[in-house]
Amino acid sequence: MEAGKGRRRMFGKKRDGRRRKTRTGPCGLVGRPQCASSTPRPQVCFPSSPCARPEQRKPGASPRGRRRPQSRLFFKPLLFRPRASLAIIMRGSSIVIPAGVSNALNALLFPFHRTRMTASGDPADAPGAERVRFAPSPTGMLHIGGLRTALYNYLVARKAGGAFLLRIEDTDRARFVEDAEEDILSALDWCGLDYDEGPGAGGDFGPYRQSERSDRYRPVAERLVEEGRAYYAFDTPEEIEAMRDENRSDANPQPKYGPRTRRKMNNSLTLPEEETQRLLDEGTDHVIRLKVPKDTGVKFTDEVRGSVSFSTNDLDDQVLLKSDGLPTYHLANVVDDHQMKITCVIRGEEWLSSTPKHKLMYDALGWTMPRVAHLPLIMSPHGGKLSKRDAQEGGIPVSLRDYRQQGYEPEAVLNFIALLGWNPGHEQEVFSLDELVEAFSLGRVAQSSAQFDLDKLKWFNEQHLHRLPPEEVAARSREAVQAEGFTPSEDYLTDVAALMQERITFADDLATDGAFFFEAPEEYEEAGVEKRWKDHSAALLRAFADRLEAADAFDAETVENHLRALADEKDVGAGALIHPARLAVSGRSYGPGVFSMMAVLGQERCLRRLRRAAEVLGEGES
């Protein structure tokens, strides 16, 4: 039941509180009010609408917290909405309409609306079978924006109990980058975004690399040619450039290969049939272009933006099949999404203007376009796209590889990007991946682009680090600790992590901020010495060391008791001992509590450090 595909849209427009510029569209008005309320209502609606099958409503489309009061306008749309009347006629009947017929019917009745009413008995379209995909192109290292797209797809799939697919869009041989695919795979793996179908994961709709399904595209393009919806074009790049040069003007700096110019070009529309055939037979380089209709509106509903419309006059005759025989993104994307039974396309906003082309193709092919959701872009803190320069000059991680290298935790990265363009509608900010799945809905995705905020990312990293069990923090810091030349035991490193984790930003900081746990300080922080080291400090520390040497236990409490007892004995404040002891033991004037720090360090190390400090710092520098 492809019918489900139109459903979310009906909600999309009104279901939440977002501003939607245009809110026309008959179905939304028909289906919505009932669905927003649990009150039983008369069954007057489109057979495929949500009210007919409430259990099928996708969780991703869940409305905002606020319940919509039952509208007094409920029956009004029925009076003048053509689709609604159709619904009434069909209500209760169980006729199954073949997709092609229903598409044609819809196209006839509602030329500018996407098809909503299709019916088929395909089990892959079972209720709740949401199928979404992340379709990166292996042209470089995975970008943070790409990861966010993957995340949102993942969230939608998991929440709906559907499938998350990974498809590699490698149709551009010129921009292909050798290790890009591997980088994508390892990035997803690092984040824990597992996919159900894709390279290496199998699936019933493979292969999942477009280069491996290249024989599937030409027949589709040729079918469009046969049906008069596309045509062969033999123009060389130079000829096209010449046409553009000729037509270029201030008013039209980028002339199109379209309805107005295609008549003058070298293609199967202008050439005699035999000539076209001859060129084809001779294997002349050619492309297949979509024949974009003139003066036609193309309208669709975007899950995050509501209704969006374009005029075909702003589109050019999109190349579908390139002269190397490979499909362009547009063709491959449409064919694959259809063949893989994708129910919702979630991608970056840069694709919004391509969507009308896709819509035209779906319509020409008699296929139902999946729902679409265009995500707002992630911008650099300086405005504009997040670029390599931001990474190099601003220290801003851009590719996932940067995040890893800079020591960010995957949980934090996911949490941060999830909230860059989406919010749960309540005040929770720190989320685990599972919690994100639970809370996510496409309807709460923002429409405006978001600037990257490094401080906030760091804050998220701290938050997640604080919540991790010490053993885990220890494990994650291991590599960095070892890189510094330290090889602490697992237990010891865990104890250190427990003390340090709430005062570091990255797990790796354990190796630097906690270095004194692994090697004795050589020098003592100057400002600290100046402030805390007094004339009597050396003597006090020696006495403290002696006392500790005789202690039979060395836990934090024991150390503290001894220190306080000694302070009493010597008639000084505890601070007179505490601060110099910290300096002695860590070389610093700040850090974890001295007692627990000393307990972790152990008796032997502490005695040595206490005495050495007394030696080196002597009778006071101040």
Added chain:
RNA sequence: GCGGCCUUCGUCUAGUCUGGUCUAGGACGCCAGCUUUUCAUGCUGGUAACACGGGUUCGAAUCCCGUAGGCCGUGCCA
């Protein structure tokens, strides 16, 4: 140029559909205080925004029109 999308504290955002409860809420950052042997955490408080101009209305962040700005697209790239 044209087309589309977007516009609430410095930043991420709630609120906009269904106008009053918004003297606009939360978070990051920053500042101050509390807790504390230090630092940090934690907690409390403070700082700071409805792009602009018209209109509709008793009432507009919210609806309408316009303007400005930003972004994306405008390829045999994806």
